[in-house]
Amino acid sequence: MTDDTILLGHGSGGRMSHELLEKTILPALGWDESDHESKVLEDAAVMHITADSLLAAELVSEGDSRIAMTTDSFVVSPIFFPGGDIGDLAVNGTVNDLVMMGAVPLYLTLGMVIEEGLLISELEAVLSSVKTAAEAAGVSVVAGDTKVVERGKADRLFLNTAGFGVVPSGRTLSAAALRPGDVIIISGTLGDHGIAVMSKREGIAFETPVVSDTASLAGLAAQLFMSEAELRALRDPTRGGLATTLCELATSSNVGIELDELAIPVKPEVARASDLLGLDPLYIANEGKMIVVVAPEDAERAIHALQGHPLGGDAAIIGTCSDDRPGRVTLRTTIGGTRVVDMLSGEQLPRIC
Amino acid sequence: MTDDTILLGHGSGGRMSHELLEKTILPALGWDESDHESKVLEDAAVMHITADSLLAAELVSEGDSRIAMTTDSFVVSPIFFPGGDIGDLAVNGTVNDLVMMGAVPLYLTLGMVIEEGLLISELEAVLSSVKTAAEAAGVSVVAGDTKVVERGKADRLFLNTAGFGVVPSGRTLSAAALRPGDVIIISGTLGDHGIAVMSKREGIAFETPVVSDTASLAGLAAQLFMSEAELRALRDPTRGGLATTLCELATSSNVGIELDELAIPVKPEVARASDLLGLDPLYIANEGKMIVVVAPEDAERAIHALQGHPLGGDAAIIGTCSDDRPGRVTLRTTIGGTRVVDMLSGEQLPRIC
Numbered sequence: 149m150t151d152d153t154i155l156l157g158h159g160s161g162g163r164m165s166h167e168l169l170e171k172t173i174l175p176a177l178g179w180d181e182s183d184h185e186s187k188v189l190e191d192a193a194v195m196h197i198t199a200d201s202l203l204a205a206e207l208v209s210e211g212d213s214r215i216a217m218t219t220d221s222f223v224v225s226p227i228f229f230p231g232g233d234i235g236d237l238a239v240n241g242t243v244n245d246l247v248m249m250g251a252v253p254l255y256l257t258l259g260m261v262i263e264e265g266l267l268i269s270e271l272e273a274v275l276s277s278v279k280t281a282a283e284a285a286g287v288s289v290v291a292g293d294t295k296v297v298e299r300g301k302a303d304r305l306f307l308n309t310a311g312f313g314v315v316p317s318g319r320t321l322s323a324a325a326l327r328p329g330d331v332i333i334i335s336g337t338l339g340d341h342g343i344a345v346m347s348k349r350e351g352i353a354f355e356t357p358v359v360s361d362t363a364s365l366a367g368l369a370a371q372l373f374m375s376e377a378e379l380r381a382l383r384d385p386t387r388g389g390l391a392t393t394l395c396e397l398a399t400s401s402n403v404g405i406e407l408d409e410l411a412i413p414v415k416p417e418v419a420r421a422s423d424l425l426g427l428d429p430l431y432i433a434n435e436g437k438m439i440v441v442v443a444p445e446d447a448e449r450a451i452h453a454l455q456g457h458p459l460g461g462d463a464a465i466i467g468t469c470s471d472d473r474p475g476r477v478t479l480r481t482t483i484g485g486t487r488v489v490d491m492l493s494g495e496q497l498p499r500i501c
Numbered sequence: 502m503t504d505d506t507i508l509l510g511h512g513s514g515g516r517m518s519h520e521l522l523e524k525t526i527l528p529a530l531g532w533d534e535s536d537h538e539s540k541v542l543e544d545a546a547v548m549h550i551t552a553d554s555l556l557a558a559e560l561v562s563e564g565d566s567r568i569a570m571t572t573d574s575f576v577v578s579p580i581f582f583p584g585g586d587i588g589d590l591a592v593n594g595t596v597n598d599l600v601m602m603g604a605v606p607l608y609l610t611l612g613m614v615i616e617e618g619l620l621i622s623e624l625e626a627v628l629s630s631v632k633t634a635a636e637a638a639g640v641s642v643v644a645g646d647t648k649v650v651e652r653g654k655a656d657r658l659f660l661n662t663a664g665f666g667v668v669p670s671g672r673t674l675s676a677a678a679l680r681p682g683d684v685i686i687i688s689g690t691l692g693d694h695g696i697a698v699m700s701k702r703e704g705i706a707f708e709t710p711v712v713s714d715t716a717s718l719a720g721l722a723a724q725l726f727m728s729e730a731e732l733r734a735l736r737d738p739t740r741g742g743l744a745t746t747l748c749e750l751a752t753s754s755n756v757g758i759e760l761d762e763l764a765i766p767v768k769p770e771v772a773r774a775s776d777l778l779g780l781d782p783l784y785i786a787n788e789g790k791m792i793v794v795v796a797p798e799d800a801e802r803a804i805h806a807l808q809g810h811p812l813g814g815d816a817a818i819i820g821t822c823s824d825d826r827p828g829r830v831t832l833r834t835t836i837g838g839t840r841v842v843d844m845l846s847g848e849q850l851p852r853i854c
Contacts, residue, residue, distance in 0.1 A: 161740025161786075162845025189675055191736065192571035194668055218545035219610035219663055223648045223655075245544040252760025257572035259661040260515040261614070262844040291663075295576045297852060302576075308612040310572055310644075310663030315547055323543055383544065433514075492515025499650060 150256035154266045154493040159296025168294065172268055176275035177289055193290035196253065197314075210360075218242055219310040223247035225499040227274065227305050229348040231340075233357030234307055234473065235277030235501060237435060240362050242309040243285040243387065243400045244296045248382045248438065249312030250321045252284060255316065258292040259308035262328060264299045285364035288313070317375070325380040331447035332467040333440040335460050336361070336369060337413045338390055342432035342497050343421045352424075363436030368459045375453035377446035383439045386501055388492045389431040394467075394477045395491045405477045415431035433500045441469070507619045511651025520586040521647065525621055530642055542703040544641035548608065550667075558764040563720050567603035571595055572663040580627065580658050580851040584693075584712030587660055588630030590788060590854060593715050594739065595662040600722045601735045601791065604666030605673045608636060612661035617652045627658065638662070672726070677822035678733040679754035682801035685820040686793040688713070688721060688813050691743055692771045695785035699778060709770035716789030721812045728806035731801035736792045739854055741845045742784040744791060746818075747830045748844045758830045760820035760842065783832075784845045785804035786853045794822070 157164040219278075220241045227234040239256065246253040258278065264273065272418045282289055340361040347358060365384065372379070381401075385393040390412075414429045422429050436459065442450045447465060455462030477489040510517040573594045580587040592609065611631065615624065635642055680808045687739040693714040700711060718737065725732070734754075738746040743765075751758045767775075767782045775782050791810060799819060807813030830842040 156851050157847045159740075159851070160845055160847065162784075162847070164744050164847065165741070166844065191601040192569040192604065192666075194567050194569045194602055196567050197780070214547050214549050215665075216545040216547045216609055217610055217665060218644045219612045219661070219664075220646045221612040221614050221648045221661060223614055223650050225654075231652060248544040251545065251547070251549055255570055257570055257663045259572045259574040259576050259612070259663070261576055261659055291571045293573045293661075295574045295852075297576050297656060300653065301578075302659075303654040306614055306655075306659065308572070308574060308646075308661035308663075308785070310570075310610045310661075311545070312568075312570060312665060313545075329650070384693075387512075388518070392515050431515075490516075491519065492513055494510045494513065494515070494517065498509050498512070501646075 151175040209325045214315040216246040230344045235274035236281035238307040238309045239281035242311040246313040252317035253313040255312040261306040263302040273478035323400035328471040330469040336462040339418045339429035339432035341435040377450040378443035380441040391430040392491045402474045403469040404473040506777040560651040567668040571598040575660045582698045585715040588627035589634035591660040592634035595664040599666040601827035603672035608665040614659040617653040676753035681824040689815040690766045691807040692785035708750045714789035730803040731796035733794040744783040745844045755820040755827045757826040
C-alpha cells in the first residue's frame with residue numbers, strides 16, 4: 149500500500165510535504181499542537197537567549213558569551229543496528245562534538261534526505277530515536293528540513309544535524325593545548341560502535357552480541373568539569389578511531405603521545421570480532437567515548453569523576469604526552485615492543501556513521 | 502586517474518580525509534593557513550558573540566537578544582545549472598530562510614554527502630561558489646563535515662547548510678501576523694530557478710536562455726527594514742512556489758488572500774517555457790525572490806525600498822489580504838474570472854533544490 153512508503157511528492161514542499169510533517173514527523177518528534185501552529189510554517193526558528201538567562205544559568209560571566217557550532221552528516225548503513233539507529237547516532241554525534249569543545253549543547257537542526265520507498269514506519273522509528281536522544285542530552289530540535297530523492301539516488305535515509313551551544317566562562321579546550329607530561333585518559337572501551345554496525349551489515353552473529361555505544365557525553369563531561377581538573381582537550385574518537393584522533397592531537401599540539409597497549413580497554417567480544425574481521429580496535433569508530441587530556445597532577449581526580457558516572461565505569465589512563473618525537477603517537481605493545489601509530493589510511497570501515 | 506575523483510577513503514576520517522580537507526576543501530573555501538592550524542581539527546567552531554558586540558552593531562537593545570536557526574538540505578539535479586550550482590544555492594537558501602525571519606545571518610555550517618567518483622574539480626567548483634555566495638551574503642562558514650558513499654548510493658553531491666543569525670530588536674515577523682487589508686508584494690519575477698534547472702535537466706534549449714535567480718536576499722531585506730515600513734511577514738517562495746507559500750500564510754494567519762494575475766511578474770521566456778513544459782509559474786520554485794506582506798499604508802514605501810535595490814527592480818504589488826474566505830487564496834485571472842489557488846499537490850518538479 150503506497151500510503152506506507154515515502155513518495156517523491158513528500159519532498160515537493162506542497163500538500164504531501166505538509167501531511168508528512170503534520171502526521172508523521174512532528175508527532176514522532178513530540179512537537180505539540182501549539183508548536184505546529186506557531187512555528188512549523190516559519191522559515192527559521194527564533195529563540196530568546198538573553199544575557200540575563202545565560203548569567204542566571206551560570207553559563208557565562210558578565211561580558212563573556214561564546215557560542216559553539218558544529219555539523220555532521222550521517223550515512224550509516226544499515227540505518228538500524230544493535231544498540232541504536234541513525235536517529236540517536238545523529239543526535240549524539242553532534243551533541244558530543246559540542247561537548248568536546250566545552251559547550252553546553254542547547255539546540256539542534258535536523259536535515260533529512262530520504263530515498264523514495266522508505267517505509268514511513270521506519271522514518272517514525274528513527275524520529276522517535278531522535279526525540280529520545282535529544283531529551284537525554286538536554287537539547288531541543290528547533291528546525292528541520294525534508295528532501296526526497298528517487299529510488300537508487302540515495303541509500304534509504306541520510307541525516308544531518310547541526311548543533312548550537314554556549315561555552316561557559318573559563319573553559320578553553322583545544323587540540324593545540326596538550327603539553328609534555330599531560331595524561332591521556334579514555335572514558336571506556338574501544339570499538340563497540342564499529343563492530344556493532346559491521347556485524348549487522350555483514351550478517352555476522354557473535355556469541356556475545358556487540359552493541360553500539362552511541363550515547364550523549366554531555367552528562368559525563370559535566371561530571372568531569374565539576375571535578376575542576378585542569379583539562380587540556382576532550383575529543384570523541386569517532387571515524388578513524390582512537391589512533392587517528394590522537395595523531396591529530398599530537399600534530400596540533402606538537403607533542404609526542406606514548407600509549408600503553410595493555411591499558412587500553414577493549415571488550416573481549418570486540419577484540420575477538422576485530423580479529424575475525426581483520427580490524428584494529430584502535431582504528432574503529434566509537435560513538436559514546438571520549439579522550440580526556442588532563443594535567444598530570446589532576447589525572448586521578450579526572451579518573452575519579454569519570455568512573456562515578458554510568459558511562460565512565462571503564463575509564464582508564466592509557467598514555468602520556470612527552471617532548472619526545474613531537475607530532476608522533478607511539479604504542480608500547482603487550483609484548484614489550486614499541487611501534488608508531490599512524491592515522492587511518494584508506495577506508496577501514498565505510499559508512500559507519 | 503584516480504587522484505582526480507572522490508574515493509571512499511576520502512570519507513574515512515583518516516589520512517585521505519585530511520588530505521582532501523587540506524588540499525581541496527579549505528583552499529576552495531578560502532580558509533587560510535592559520536585557520537587550518539587553529540580550528541580545522543577541533544570538533545566544533547567556537548565564536549565570541551558578546552552582548553557588547555551586538556549592542557555596538559546596533560543589532561540588539563539592552564537585555565534583548567534573539568537568535569535564529571534554520572537548516573536545509575540540497576539535492577538539486579543537475580548540480581550545475583544556468584545561473585548557479587548546488588553551492589551557491591545551499592548558501593543562499595539558508596541565508597534567505599534566516600533573513601525571512603528578520604535575522605541578520607552570521608554563521609553557516611556545511612555538511613557534504615559525496616558519491617564516490619565525483620570529480621574533485623567539480624567539488625572545487627561547488628566550494629568556490631559556496632565561498633563567493635557566503636562573502637556576498639556576509640556570512641562565515643564556520644564548521645563542516647564530509648561523508649562519502651559508494652557509487653549508486655547517492656547522486657553526485659548532496660549539501661546541507663544550517664544557519665545562525667541574530668534578530669535585531671523589535672523585528673517580529675511571522676506567518677501568523679497577516680491582517681485583512683495588508684498588501685502582498687513580490688520582489689521580482691517568478692519561476693526563473695525552476696525553469697533554469699528543468700531546462701538543463703531535460704536538455705531543452707530556449708531561444709532566450711533562462712537562468713536561476715539564486716541570490717542572497719540579505720541586502721534587499723536590509724533595504725526594506727531601513728524603510729521602516731510596517732512589515733507583517735517575509736517569505737521566500739521556494740519549493741511549492743508562490744501559490745503554496747501564500748496558502749501557508751493564509752492558513753497561519755486565518756485571512757483570505759486575493760491575487761491579481763495580471764500584476765504577477767513573469768518573464769516572457771519563463772512563461773513560454775512553462776507553457777511548453779505544462780507547468781504553472783505560480784508553483785515553480787524561486788531562489789532569490791521574496792514575498793513581502795506589509796500594512797496597507799506602507800505598501801508604497803516598501804515597493805520604493807525594494808525597487809531601489811538591484812534585486813528588486815521588478816517588485817510589484819500582487820494582492821491583498823481580506824477577511825473574506827479566511828485561509829483561502831484566490832486569483833483574479835487575466836480573463837476576469839476568479840479561481841481558488843491551492844497548495845501544490847504531488848510533485849511538480851522533483852529535485853529542484
